[in-house]
Amino acid sequence: MSQNNCIKCDLCLPCAANIHISKVITFIDELNKVDKNDKDALNKILSDDALAIEMKHAEECRRCYKCNRICPNKIDVPLEITFNLSTYKKFVKENRP
Numbered sequence: 608m609s610q611n612n613c614i615k616c617d618l619c620l621p622c623a624a625n626i627h628i629s630k631v632i633t634f635i636d637e638l639n640k641v642d643k644n645d646k647d648a649l650n651k652i653l654s655d656d657a658l659a660i661e662m663k664h665a666e667e668c669r670r671c672y673k674c675n676r677i678c679p680n681k682i683d684v685p686l687e688i689t690f691n692l693s694t695y696k697k698f699v700k701e702n703r704p
């Protein structure tokens with residue numbers, strides 16, 4: 608289970624802005640699985656172009672709250688998007704060679 612209880616059921620899709628919600632809001636969990644001294648693992652995240660595109664795309668969330676109404680775990684998706692997005696940006700800034 609993720610830290611925000613997202614079970615990646617994808618019932619919240621399609622998103623009004625075509626964001627792959629579960630991928631974005633579980634970024635912090637994926638990052639937490641990585642040993643911060645493992646440069647190869649960190650570089651793999653940094654060079655994940657699909658992830659970078661998805662995170663950039665997540666900035667287009669329209670705050671329509673369609674996802675919140677559908678989510679069985681009552682996750683505040685826009686809030687989690689903001690949280691995961693800022694963590695991703697901080698990670699890139701701190702680890703970019």
Ligand code: SF4
Pocket residue numbers: 621622623624625626628667668669670671672673674675684685
């Ligand atoms: S609130 Fe954001 S993430 Fe949720 S459906 Fe609307 S645009 Fe998509």
Ligand code: SF4
Pocket residue numbers: 612613614615616617618619620628629677678679680681682684
């Ligand atoms: S509906 Fe909720 S639990 Fe399912 S993927 Fe979307 S945010 Fe995660």
